[in-house]
Amino acid sequence: MDPMPEATPKTEPTLRVLIVDQNVMRASILEEGLREAGYVNVTVLREMHNLMRRIVDLDPxxxxxxxxxxxxxxxxxxxxxxxxxRRPIAMFVDRSDTDMIVAAVDAGVGSYVVDGLKKERVKAVLDMAISRFHAFNKLREELDNARQALDERKIVDRAKGILMKQRGMSEEAAYALLRKAAMNENRRLSEVAQSVVTAASLLK
Amino acid sequence: MNPAQIEHGTTVVGFIPLLDCAPLAVAVEKGFAAEQGLDLRLVRETSWANIRDRVVVGHFDAAHMLGPMAIASTLGVGHLKVPMAAPLSLGLGGSGITVSLGLWDSMTAEGASLSASPRALGEALRTVVRARERAQRQPLTFAMVYPFSSHNYELRYWLAACGIDPDRDVRVIVIPPPLLVDAMREGQIDGFCVGEPWNSLAVAAGVGCIALPTTAIWRLSPEKVLGCRLEWTQRHPDRLRALVRAVYKSALWCEQPENHAELSRLLAEPRFVGAPAEILLRGLSNRLCMQPGGEPQRLENFYLPASRLATFPWVSHALWFYSQMVRWGQVGFDPEHVPQVRATYRPDLYRLALSGTAAEIPTSDTKIEGESQGRDGFFDGARFDPNDLSTYARKAE
Structure with a gap:
């Protein structure tokens, strides 16, 4: 869905773009996107040291x-x-850019543009930054979920082990017991497993 | 007010990890917000630019905001023009100027001492600055946290009043508070002006001396405000009223000495300030260690969350901030700015929220700053009459 009536903004391959990001993965995702779109002057700064000097040299x-x-x-x-x-850099201070700023802040992007540069010339870069940041956020969320799932599986495995050892159960029976307790108490399986592990450590 | 009358929905307030976010933390943690029927959620932020942007786009309903930032936003200086409203001040004082041990040594060689007056300290610094100039060494570098801040203006005010041109004789740059101590240790900066606990942290880390609290430059000087989009205050008058009441009561709680130990432990949690409780306690209890290994020293009225009308949004404070924006070239003086600056600080909303409570509420919106020397005065004896803003601004230019 594209709410903008005008055509997709044209990319401008020679525009000097600087990405300042301490997150290696996120910076790479954006850099790659810009290069694929044909931008040749893209620099990533991960080190904040001598920020001023670098910006003067790069003149983004x-x-x-x-x-x-x-x-x-x-x-x-x-x-x-x-x-x-050399050329002071200013943000969009034009009221008409509010939508762009809202979209950028939503995505976690801060952007600065050389004073006097026409909005149309940089729109493609900012659109790209916003969509890549969204993609990164989604990726991070998925990664967090995967990590959480892994943690939960580990805790369930430990609880099963405790039940198998202390009550002489088979693995299937231990798992069934945990599931039943979770259903009866209307709790998550991992929560029940956690309480088994905690209780066992207290009884040690 | 009947809490049930407040419309449903969470009120989201952004803050920066600094000592004076205390009343906001307490409003949530000690139940003052809930008492007003307010579902208050705090969000910790990493930069002042984020605070501004997230208030502007509506992620935050209100924020722990630098007073001058609210004014800059109303005027559209440096960013989008979005009218702000500051219905409450988040306390007085709480900041200081810390210098590196190396600079402190040079200053003491020129007669500075920990008990010296701001004037004497400034003169010692000026001698150091001139000597460096003659030796053709790099100018000293001072850091502050944001261009539109009381810290920037108070630092510059002190330097200028002591004959040091902040734009020519020294460099003044921005460094975020969490990076200040390291920057000083690495010799990138020679001094900084910032809110607690960052001065005390530099002392505890053994890298700096607190040369003077900003309250020595201007007694009872203003700092942060509760800043909201004007439009939000108009759309949610009940929520705003509950928020002002809750934060007002929290500020009273914060000032009680018997609560300081508990408060310092609360703020020490990483979700709030994340600094050691014993360091936070220094600023809260107005007892700072000025130099590494030094004994705590009592500083009268160093940080006041509530007393001396500390929560009242004096319009004269807003006008003084504007005069400094003009003085340091951030904006050209324009008579049309004046009503906009005045309208940013909202004593009327403060009164509306706190009427019928035991709160002491001034009937005037402005006062002559520096009128009562020794109470709210500037160290150089200057007087700021808010009705004579153009003269003051022009004189300083």
């Missing part, structure tokens, strides 16, 4: 920074007061 036209990065405040002041950065 668009900067994308993740909202988790406390150095956002450092960047903003640089852009505001710096006489060193």
């Amino acid at each position: 036209e668009v900067i994308v920074i993740d909202l988790e990065n406390p150095n956002r405040d450092v960047l903003e002041q640089m852009f505001q007061v710096s006489r060193v950065v």
Whole structure:
């Protein structure tokens, strides 16, 4: 669903884009996306050391920074007061960009654009950043879920082991007992398993 | 107010891990919010820019906000123009200027001492600055946390009043609070102005000395506010009223000495400030260790969450902040700005929320700052008359 009536914004391969992100995976996902789209001047900064110096050297036209990065405040002041950065960089301060800012903040993207650069010229970059950050967030969520599932399986295995040893049960019987207790008490299987493990450690 | 009348829904408030987020933490943890029928959820943030952006886009209903940030947003300086409302001040004071041990040594060689006046400290610093200039060494670097902040303005005010040009004689840069101690240890910065517990943490880490609390520059000086989008306050008057009441009561609780130990343990939790409780206790109890290994020293009215009308959003505070925005070139003086600045601080909403309670509420919206020397004065004896803003701003320019 594309709410914008105009055609997909054109990419501009020579636009200098800087990604400031301490998260290696997220930065790579965005960098890759931009390169696939044909951008050739994409730089990723993971180190915050000498941020100012690097920005002066790279002279980026668009900067994308993740909202988790406390150095956002450092960047903003640089852009505001710096006489060193050749072309001061400003955020979109035009009221018409509110939708874009809302979408960016929702995705966890902070973005800065060289003053005077036409909105149409950078829209594709920002759209890409927003969609890649969303993709990363989804990935992270899936990873968290997978990790949680693994943790839960481990705890259930430990509870089964305790029951098998202490009550001389088979693995199937131990599992069935845990499931039954969970259903009777209307609790998650992993919660019941956790209480078995806790109780066993107290009784040791 | 009947709590049942408040519309359903959670009120989300963003905060930065600093000592003066205390009343917000207490509002949730000690039940003051619930008492007002308010479902209050706090979200810890990592940068002031995030606080601003997430209030602007509506992720947060309100936030622990730098007073000048609310004004900048109303005026559209540096970012989107989104009118803000500050119905309550989150206390007075609580910040300090810390210098590296190396700079402190140079300053003491020029006559500075821990009990010296802000004037004498500034003059010692000026001598150090001039000597470096003559020796053609790099200028000293001072850090603060955000361009639109009391810390930026108070640091600059002190430097300028002591004959040091903050834009020419030294460098003033932004560094986020959690990175300040390391930056000082690595010699990237020679001093910083920040809220607690970061000054005390630098002392505890053995990398800096607290040269002076900002309350020595301006007694009873303002800091953060509860900042909301104006539009939100109009849409949710009942929630706003409950929020102001809850935070007001929490601020009273925070100031009681018998609660300080419990409060310091609460704030020490990683979900709030995440610093050692004994360090947080220093600022809360107005007893700071000024230098590594030093004895705690009593600093009268260093941090006041509630007393001395600390929660009242004085419009004269907003106007002083604006005068400093003009003074340091962040915005050009414009008579049309003045009513917008005045309208950002909302004593009327404060009164509306707290009428019928035991709260002491001033009848005036402004006061002449520095009028009662020794009570709320500037260290250089200056007077700020909010009705004579243009003269003050022009004089300082």
